[in-house]
Amino acid sequence: MLQNDKDTIVAIATATGRGGVGVVRLSGENLSAYIEGIIGRKVSPRQASYCRFLDSAGSTIDEGVALYFPAPNSFTGESVLELQGHGGMVILDSLVQRCVSLGARVARPGEFSERAFCNDKMDLAQAEAIADLIDASSVEAAKSAVRSMQGEFSKLINQLVEEMIQIRIYVEAAIDFPEEEIDFLQDEKLFSNLDKLSSDISRVLEKAQQGSLLKDGLTLVLAGRPNAGKSSLLNSLAGNDTAIVTSVAGTTRDVLREKIVLNGLPLNIVDTAGLRDTDNEIEAEGVRRAWREIEAADQILFIVDSTQDSVPELESVWPEFFDRYPNSNQQLTLVLNKIDLSGLAPGAVPGAQKTFAISVKEQTGFDTLVDHLQKSAGFLGHSEGLFSARRRHLVSLENALNLITIGIAQLRDAGAGELLAEDLRQAQKELSEITGLFTSDDLLGRIFSSFCIGK
Ligand SMILES: Nc1nc2c(ncn2[C@@H]2O[C@H](COP(=O)(O)OP(=O)(O)OP(=O)(O)O)[C@@H](O)[C@H]2O)c(=O)[nH]1
Ligand SMILES: [Mg+2]
Known part of the structure; x- marks a missing residue:
């Protein structure tokens, strides 16, 4: 069990910045001294009390609403006091300082949830779900x-x-x-x-x-030789022109990322430098970074210019990948691009394993490819009853x-x-x-x- 110390903790519960209302939250075993010190009188449990929040000299820091939840009926299971004042950082910081001067300690990240967990208010998966909801x-x-x-x-x-x-x-x-x-x-x-x-x-x-x-999405890395059309595909999927596209081989060097949602599936798409041996120092660094992304990918689309090859085999088109990861072709899909030039039919290529023909230029073959990605990620396409x-x-x-x-x-x-x-x-x-x-x-x-x- 985590050490659930007895300190009274305090923190600003609302987001940093300016807002109509800002909330400071205190949690501890006994808060009567804090209530007495800041509000100057008793407040009824679980009722909104309009009051002045006072500093040590008795002058007003702010006016607002106090809510008091005596233990154990609170979020943390301890006694909790919420001070709802105006949402400015100076005011909220002053309220926190006032609580500290009365003996409270500033809470660590997640410490309110941690106490709720330790006091059996919720289990770990529920506590994590609150963070995920936020x-x-x-x-x-x-x-x-x-x-x-x-x-x-x-x-x-x-x-x-x-x-x-x-x-x-x-x-x-x-x-x-x-x-x-x-x-x-x-x-x-x-x-x-x-x-x-x-x-x-x-x-x-x-x-x-x-x-x-649904929470994290699928990390989809676009890899391939220079000029295959990776950046064009990124731009087309994202619906903007994030990546520079030119007919010069070796255009992309930096790693580019776009987040999109395709038929309900969140995708983190990563465009990388074209893979080749090069003496150019900048491009070589791009290729190193591309490999780093490939290693971290959930799915990889290896994009090939279909005008350059006859229909290639998954294993022979990218030998470096299979040298490095002999057993891991399950997350690899071969995409033959530029079929507007090569004349291949769009969609799954007959007789070839996990190979799809598309034209980014003419936007053909996308549906089958997206469908395949969803299936191989195991995504069912709905969120009914999911957690x-x-x-x-x-x-x-x-x-x-x-x-x-x-x-x-x-x-x-x-x-x-x-x-x-x-x-x-x-x-x-x-x-x-x-x-x-x-x-x-x-x-x-x-x-x-x-x-x-x-x-
Ligand atoms: N005809 C045709 N041309 C395309 C298609 N997709 C991309 N191109 C062209 O191919 C060239 C290279 O495209 P990019 O998207 O820059 O290729 P890349 O794979 O990102 O290239 P690097 O960044 O150099 O690795 C550009 O001139 C594109 O316009 C396509 O489907 N059909
Ligand atoms: Mg590119």
Whole structure:
């Protein structure tokens, strides 16, 4: 458990800048001295009290509304005082300073949420969902963050954990009481329960992947030889002329990025320098940066000028890629551009693997390509019933699924009940990390410190 110290903490809860209203929030065990000091009288719990906010000499810093939530019925589970004053930084800073002079400490980023978590007001996935809601960049992402914040994701995780516990009880009992002579290998019920568990985890994982895509989008890197039409494609997808396009090979050197939403799927498109050996120092740096982006990509479009080659094979057209990543062609798609010149038909190229023909100039072949990208990202194209999920949630779900698959195999092949029991134990720990039941302080610290101050 995180160290939940007893300091009273204070922070400005509203965004930096000017606004009609600004909120300073205090949280601690006992706030009566603060209320007395700043407001000069008692205020009724959970009622808006119009008052003057006073400095140490008794003069008015600001006038506004005070809201007092005595413990444990507050966001943090401690006593909370909200001072709603005018939204100017000088006023709000003065209010914070006043609280500090009365003994409060300025809160670390995410410390209010951290206390809410430590006081069982919400679990970790819900706390993360609040941060994701604040950061949401589309209506769909916001809706799914609200669902997670309300506990829908956690509920599914808890159901999986419960299902797992039932199987563990059975397996552990069979190991501890061998005289009962349960023959694991003949135990069809155990196998069917394990199969059900693993398909239930897969279903949650699939939804979580959708949620994570809605939140973070897909990073799509445009790579290829110089002059293939990468920058033209970026401009065309983004609907503006961000990138310089010329007929000179080696035009792009810097990495260019555009964020767009295509049929509901957020895409972070990255345009890179054309890949070739070069003596030009600037271009060579561009090529190095291009490789860095390729390594970090979710999907890569390798763009080829179709007037230069006969229809190329995915493996032979970019040997450097396969030399570096012999096993990872799943996120690579071959795009044959300039079919207005070569005369190829737009769309999926018959007989070729993951190869699509387009003309950026004439805007042909785009629909099939976009459709393919959505499918290979596993995006279902709607946000109904989705919840927001983070990378770390996906990793935990994937790990849990792998452990169960291994456990089932060990049971089937070797009748190894003990090994299955251990795999199930580990799998349960993985899932519990999502809701924060078994999460190391180190990880918790990192998660909460990524939140904004005052949250
Ligand atoms: N006919 C035709 N020309 C195209 C098409 N797409 C791009 N071009 C032209 O091809 C040339 C190179 O395009 P760019 O988009 O700059 O190519 P790039 O891959 O970004 O090139 P580098 O930045 O040098 O690596 C330009 O003259 C474009 O107008 C297309 O679909 N059809
Ligand atoms: Mg370019």
